Amino acid sequence: MKIQYQELQELVEQHLLDFIPQVNPLSQTLYDAMEYSLTGGGKRLRPVLLLASCQFAGGDPVQALPYACAIEYIHTYSLIHDDLPAMDNDDLRRGRPTNHIKFGADIATLAGDGLLNTAFEAMFKDMFLYFDKPDLLKRRINAAYRIAEGAGVQGMVAGQVSDVESDNGENSSPEMLRHIHLNKTAAMIKGAVSAGLEIGGAPQDMKDHLRKYAEDLGLEFQVVDDILDVTGTAEELGKDPHQDEANGKLTYVSLHGLDGSRKFASQLTRAALAELEGYDEDADFFRDLVVKLEKRTR
Amino acid sequence: MKIQYQELQELVEQHLLDFIPQVNPLSQTLYDAMEYSLTGGGKRLRPVLLLASCQFAGGDPVQALPYACAIEYIHTYSLIHDDLPAMDNDDLRRGRPTNHIKFGADIATLAGDGLLNTAFEAMFKDMFLYFDKPDLLKRRINAAYRIAEGAGVQGMVAGQVSDVESDNGENSSPEMLRHIHLNKTAAMIKGAVSAGLEIGGAPQDMKDHLRKYAEDLGLEFQVVDDILDVTGTAEELGKDPHQDEANGKLTYVSLHGLDGSRKFASQLTRAALAELEGYDEDADFFRDLVVKLEKRTR
Secondary structure, X not given: OOOOHHHHHHHHHHHOOOOOOOOOHHHHHHHHHHHHHHOOOOOOHHHHHHHHHHHHOOOOHHHHHHHHHHHHHHHHHHHHHHHOOOOXXXXXXXXXXXXXXXXXXXXXXXXXXXXXXXXXHHXXXXXXXXXXXXXXXXXXXXXXXXXXHHHOOOOHHHHHHHHXXXXXXXXXXXXXXXXXXXXXXXXXXXXXXXXXXXXXXXXXXXXXXXXXXXXXXXXXXXXXXXXXXXXXXXXXXXXXXXXXXXXXXXXXXXXXXXXXXXXXHHHHHHHHHHHOOOOOHHHHHHHHHHHHHHHOOO | OOOOHHHHHHHHHHHOOOOOXXXXXXHHHHHHHHHHXXXXXXXXXXXXXXXXXXXXXXXXXXXHHHHXXXXXXXXXXXXXXXXXXXOOOOOEEOOEEOHHHHHXXXXXXXXXXXXXXXXXXXHHXXXXXXXXXXHHHHHHHHHHHHHHHHHOOOOHHHHHHHHHHHHOOOOOOHHHHHHHHHHHHHHHHHHHHHHHHHHHOOOXXXXXXXXXXXXXXXXXXXXXXXXXXXXXXXXXXOOOOOHHHHOOOOOHXXXXXXXXXXXXXXXXXXXXXXXXXXXXXXXHHHHHHHHHHHHOOO
């Protein structure tokens, strides 16, 4: 088995709009606004991780597509809402006008709501196909729950709220920083891996190791983001650097400096690799990913 | 069987916060913001309808509580987002400051997102209890799907988008008005009834009649809302009347006048009652409800 990032990413790109219900022609604006942000590119990290985890557990990634697309819908809604004037007030995302610049803040809010709701609709519809296969049905309910858990008030939404609060300087402790990074970023990455493993039918020890791996990977992803805001160029990032500093954001760099941040990123890479020790070259996808994410410049 | 509105409403009130996950103490603000809007009172029409429909089909309403609360979480999120400065910009809801006045537009946006996500988490968690009862499990997946469908881009969110667009005067046709009312209001009411019937194990003909009843009820609810905006007092409504007119909103009254609106409401009552003709006094709950909703003054 050779798990390939690019292959899985292409699979996601090809099917990303397949699970959005056909809307009434009178609701065309809603569809356009959702499509606009979904087709804005990006690494598709979360859906690729979900498909890769399913494949790693011995499952068929194609069968996991509704869940992979659902997690990308959720990720996309979170970006749309995060960019809103009432939140980060960003005009650009991946080099294009943000959703509310293009459609207005009212439609952008609703397009985000629509994407979150659609994620769950897509998963329910997939479950209908397994009504006569109770074991496969249970895996899918478990997968959907893992995604919901990672996205919700014990996960991403909680992280976003604390992120907003830390902007106001209310709490800048290391505990708060970890809470934000674990929830805002790592929870959805963990949700993606967990969901893929559920659908693939992974044994419990694989779930334990890979979930811990995903948490380390998620934390690393965020620490490197914090570093790049200081060291990156506008060209590399597709957005202006130094925004965290300008907004007085609580980041790993603001609390522990650049050197401390780089050390922590290396530590996380080692910890993540350690979780993969018992596995053969089938796990190389996950090994390569965490090493590449530490070295990324965009 | 005697289905009682007040009994079911009390059941909802008692358990409304039961299905919200315990959050990290660092996310207390998020919990507070969700709780604030959930405990703001209201008729609890959608969850009561869900429980009543379950009971009507012969089920135990207590078992339908996670779904009833989920639909109230969704209804509440939609009100929070609808009140936002970027949307209707309302300061008061049921006589209290709206969520964003109390917590800020950023937290209010996220509290809404959290409530929508929590609705689905609550339903998944309930499904875990039925892993060994495949028939009851399938009913619950069907119920959750009906709720998601009513809330999403073929339902409530679509209605909200068209409502926003009609405010801009882009399309004021009778077709657009019907599209808005069917989706913004009737879809969730139909979702509530459908979900309750699924959990209660209703036969197909009952589903057909009651779903049509729910659509008529939902349309009536909205037409009477439109009428009350013109004829109601601030005291009765708990908000200022004449807001639709001031905002140039497309309503049944703006298109067909007060008399035309009252005629349509009566028509809808008769149509809803006709769907219940084959049922004995067990259906009186639904008969009373539609008659009362037509005559309501708040």
